[in-house]
Amino acid sequence: MKKVSVIGAGIGGLVSAILLSRKGYDVTLFEKNGNTGGKMNQVYLDNFRFDIGPSLITMPFVFEDFFKEIGRRMEDYVTFRKLEINCRYFYTDGTVFNSYNEKNKFRKEIEEVFGKETLNGFDKYFSYAEKLYKLSAESFLFNPFTIKNFFNLQGIINAGKFLSKKSLHKLHEDFIPDKKFIQFLDRFATYNGSNPFSAPSLFAIIPYVEIEFGGYFIENGIYKLAESLEKICNEENIRLRKNSTFLGIVKEDKNIKSIKIRNSDKEEEIIEQDFIVANFTNDISLTGSKYLGNRNWSMSGFIVLLSVKKTFPELAHHNIIFSDDYGKEFTELSREKKPAEDMTVYISISSKSSLSDAPENCENWFILVNVPNLLDFNEWNYDFTESYKEKIISKIESTGLKIRDSIINSKVITPSDLSEMYGTEYGSLYGLSSDSLNLMMKRPANKSANYKNLFFACGSSHPGGGVPLCFLSAKIVSKLIEKQK
Ligand SMILES: Cc1cc2nc3c(=O)[nH]c(=O)nc-3n(C[C@H](O)[C@H](O)[C@H](O)COP(=O)(O)OP(=O)(O)OC[C@H]3O[C@@H](n4cnc5c(N)ncnc54)[C@H](O)[C@@H]3O)c2cc1C
Known part of the structure; x- marks a missing residue:
């Protein structure tokens, strides 16, 4: 053997x-x-449970295939649940956009919030992204990245309209008239720690995948998946040290x-x-x-966990509070190499779907903000960390969400902590x-x-x-x- x-x-x-x-x-x-799971990890603050890594999962067929391949029923280990609203987006001018998981509802919401022209642009963009996904998935996602595959991919990208040099943001501008909807699409570049203003247009496959296949939560928390994998290791008599x-x-x-x-x-x-x-x-x-x-390393993350003695019906399970100027935010992050003054804030409240994650009438807020990796910025001392946390809370409050007085307890995880916990290169989340x-x-x-x-x-x-x-x-x-x- x-x-x-x-x-x-x-x-x-x-x-x-x-x-x-x-x-x-x-x-x-x-x-x-x-513990196992690496970045898929969880933390307790008193009787509040937090997933402190992944919070939203896409491509459910990958997990179904895995369980089939190992001769097990997925439902015996984990239950993937599609939320009605994948994510709720808050813009600085008061616009609120719900990214529904059901495609027709999603399209209707685009039309209602951003107008018919943007919906038409989205439909064209989506067919383009679908082609890109279908052409590139085999050589890029499901097989090793060999020179042969790379040139296949380059060939695909360079053929006709698949222009590799174009940034993802530029591609979005080509299709979409509304700046706020462009910001929505641009954000998908951050799913692998990239900057939409420089990331290749090939990454249009990221929004495609989420919109086409949906975003999922795992019942009883994302960490359940890591626990299940460890359980299977034990069942398989793998020596886990x-x-x-x-x-x-x-x-x-x-x-x-x-x-x-x-x-x-x-x-x-x-x-x-x-x-x-x-x-x-x-x-x-x-x-x-x-x-x-x-x-050139991918971005890191600044995490704030809040146990909150109140519920916020205006928030969904996943929420984004956008910065006013995405271009400025990424210039600060990538060129000026510092945390953004006006930052985009992601808030995931798993207790909205998994009631046992927080006591009754309370919520567990996992807040994540993109920040530079440690090679680009490494000043996470106590004072700076506390002041950045305060800035984030003020940003949240600027949308009318009065959170400060309802915080019971909090914990901050900086890029330096992430580097130490998981041994990532310079605290980057994606290498x-x-x-x-x-x-x-x-x-x-x-x-x-x-x-x-x-x-x-x-x-x-x-x-x-x-x-x-x-x-x-x-x-x-x-x-x-x-x-x-
Ligand atoms: C805050 C955050 C939010 C995220 N959100 C999402 C999301 O919503 N959806 C999504 O799909 N993905 C998300 N991700 C990304 C996802 O979590 C990672 O891509 C994935 O979990 C990485 O898995 P990995 O196999 O690369 O291993 P890692 O998680 O990087 O684990 C590597 C393991 O190796 C161990 N190790 C390191 N050095 C040594 C050593 N010398 N000896 C022994 N062991 C060692 C580490 O302790 C760790 O357990 C997020 C990540 C983070 C951090």
Whole structure:
């Protein structure tokens, strides 16, 4: 039986371990933290529960396929629930837009809020994005990112109207007359930590995927998915070694002979195996200094958790309070490399759908704001952190949502905390920036270029960040290992 060491029990690590175990490999999974799930994580403040990573899941078919592949019924582990309103958007001029999950309702809302011309523009844009998705999904999402696939993709993009050089924002301007609806579409670039004003127009597949396949919440919290994956690891007799940190490799030519682990007793161990799957790309011994020497990393996040002794019927489960000027916000984030003065604020209140997440007549607010990664901005001392939290609360209150006096308890998670918790490169949420196809080529491929028996299954490798793509990353890796024999 061939042995596999999977290092990192984030989503890509857990899913790789399960898929490889099902294929007959002898799998050990090492995780530096005391819990699994990586960025899919949860925190309690008194009797309030918060998902502090992913809060909205797309591409449900990816999860259905996974459970089918491992011979289990998804409903025995997790229940995906489509919310009526995917997200409620608040603009500074008082406009409120509900992004409904049901397509006809969504189109009707566009017409009512932004007018007929914008709806017509959206319909044309959506057919364009659909074509882009259908043409690129096979070579980009479901298979390794090889040179051949890259040139297929370039070919597709360069063919006729698929212009790769155009930014996502510019593409939206080509189709949509209303600035506020453009801001709605632009925001999807932030789903992988990108700037819509420089991200490639190829990313029109992100809004397409959410609008076409819907946005989902998981009953009893998103973290239930990580718990279920850990449960399956146990059912599959995968050796799960928590509090075990990867320290380095022992190499033999183009192979990694063994890995060094500091185990839960703080002792160093040497582990031999045939294949290694890394669920992170932050280690120079695995990815090399050239990769980590890059300057362009995706954005980080500033998180505020609030336990609130009041309910806000004007808010949905997912909400966005937009900045007044998206262009200015991204200039501050990307060029001036500082947190934005007038920031876009995301508020997710899972207790609206999962009643046990907060006591009666209370709410659990998970607030997320995009901020630069630590290479670009690293001044998260106590005073700055507190003042930025206050600015965010003032921004929320400026929309008429009087929250300040109803806060029971709060907790802040900064980019420095994220870097320490998950070991991400410079606190970036999605690894190397995806702001151009060239940068995307610089991500570590699923199969290492340096070592024959090393593979990467994670959001900072291919096909990219986000929970469904991490499942796909693991699936690609499990197939590559099987092929290698
Ligand atoms: C605040 C936030 C909000 C998000 N929102 C969404 C969302 O709404 N929808 C969505 O789909 N996605 C979202 N994402 C992205 C999504 O969470 C990630 O893309 C995905 O969970 C990353 O999984 P991964 O497989 O790359 O592993 P990671 O989560 O990066 O986990 C890597 C694991 O490796 C471990 N590790 C690191 N170094 C070592 C070492 N030396 N030894 C041993 N173990 C090590 C870490 O502790 C960690 O457990 C969000 C992320 C964040 C942080």
